Amino acid sequence: MFLAIDAGNSNVVFALYNQESQTWTNQFRLETKTPKLISQLAKKVPVYFLEHGLSAADIREIGFSSVVPEVNGLIVDFCKNYFGIEPFLISPTAYNALEVKTQRPQEMGTDLMCNVVAAWDKFKQAAIVVDFGTALTFTVVNDQGEVQGVSIVPGLRTAIKSLFTNTSKLPEVELKLPESAIGKDTIHAIQAGILYGYTGLVQGMVKRIKEETKQEYKVIATGGLSEILTPLEKEFDLIDRNLTLNGLRLITQANQSL
Ligand SMILES: Nc1ncnc2c1ncn2[C@@H]1O[C@H](COP(=O)(O)OP(=O)(O)O)[C@@H](O)[C@H]1O
Numbered sequence: 001m002f003l004a005i006d007a008g009n010s011n012v013v014f015a016l017y018n019q020e021s022q023t024w025t026n027q028f029r030l031e032t033k034t035p036k037l038i039s040q041l042a043k044k045v046p047v048y049f050l051e052h053g054l055s056a057a058d059i060r061e062i063g064f065s066s067v068v069p070e071v072n073g074l075i076v077d078f079c080k081n082y083f084g085i086e087p088f089l090i091s092p093t094a095y096n097a098l099e100v101k102t103q104r105p106q107e108m109g110t111d112l113m114c115n116v117v118a119a120w121d122k123f124k125q126a127a128i129v130v131d132f133g134t135a136l137t138f139t140v141v142n143d144q145g146e147v148q149g150v151s152i153v154p155g156l157r158t159a160i161k162s163l164f165t166n167t168s169k170l171p172e173v174e175l176k177l178p179e180s181a182i183g184k185d186t187i188h189a190i191q192a193g194i195l196y197g198y199t200g201l202v203q204g205m206v207k208r209i210k211e212e213t214k215q216e217y218k219v220i221a222t223g224g225l226s227e228i229l230t231p232l233e234k235e236f237d238l239i240d241r242n243l244t245l246n247g248l249r250l251i252t253q254a255n256q257s258l
């Protein structure tokens, strides 16, 4: 089995891929925060394997994407100790098939690179990948398979947290779309502002990118919060939570023989 490890700013996702059935068979998340991650790696991973009838020896190869360099050492050491495997750490330039046409290709988050590699593999067309993670990102690939660049705003939960931490009276609210854009109490006011506001933000960004580049795109959503903004459903050609994992697999595959 192939193991994909995707370290984002909120969660480290572990996902197991069965090459014979070509499916992701198992998936679990740990919290990225470092003190918690150390104990979670040591406890939750072995327990998960045990509970699901899996053995560390089932894992033949590991692909690792991280946008949180602080945790890389911990995860690499864990992989060496528990699986006896040195993971393949993805870099933004690890996938030669897609050229990164930005000023500093090395700066681009490897999760975003995984996203566009998976999008290109699926559609072979110009695409905008919208990733609803800790950050909300738009990554653009043109019809030649060239990565054009990225736009970044605070993610939905990050935006709600920032209101809560920067004000005296605003609570942290649930990510739930209210019926009206006009709030009738504080909780609804925040939900209305964030959820309808972000709906407009995503629509506006997609429109702006299309206008600037005079091109049509497949628009693909991914990330843990990709299904919260239900009014956006018609904007997306595809919502695929496994997009990053699929890209991680394709990049690892292109670099080593799976
Ligand atoms: N299956 C899920 N259901 C609900 N919330 C989720 C789920 N998966 C992730 N989330 C939440 O979505 C947010 C973004 O997650 P994710 O896309 O994994 O972010 P990152 O890549 O930045 O770690 C986090 O707050 C996470 O807890």
Ligand SMILES: CC(C)(COP(=O)(O)O)[C@@H](O)C(=O)NCCC(=O)O
Pocket (backbone or CB within 6 Å): 008, 009, 010, 067, 107, 108, 109, 110, 111, 112, 132, 133, 134, 135, 136, 137, 150, 152, 155
């Ligand atoms: C933009 C991101 C913070 C998104 O991270 P995530 O929300 O998945 O945790 C990450 O891809 C990152 O740190 N990128 C580096 C900057 C760049 O892509 O240009």
Ligand SMILES: [K+]
Pocket (backbone or CB within 6 Å): 008, 111, 131, 133, 223, 244
């Ligand atoms: K991510």
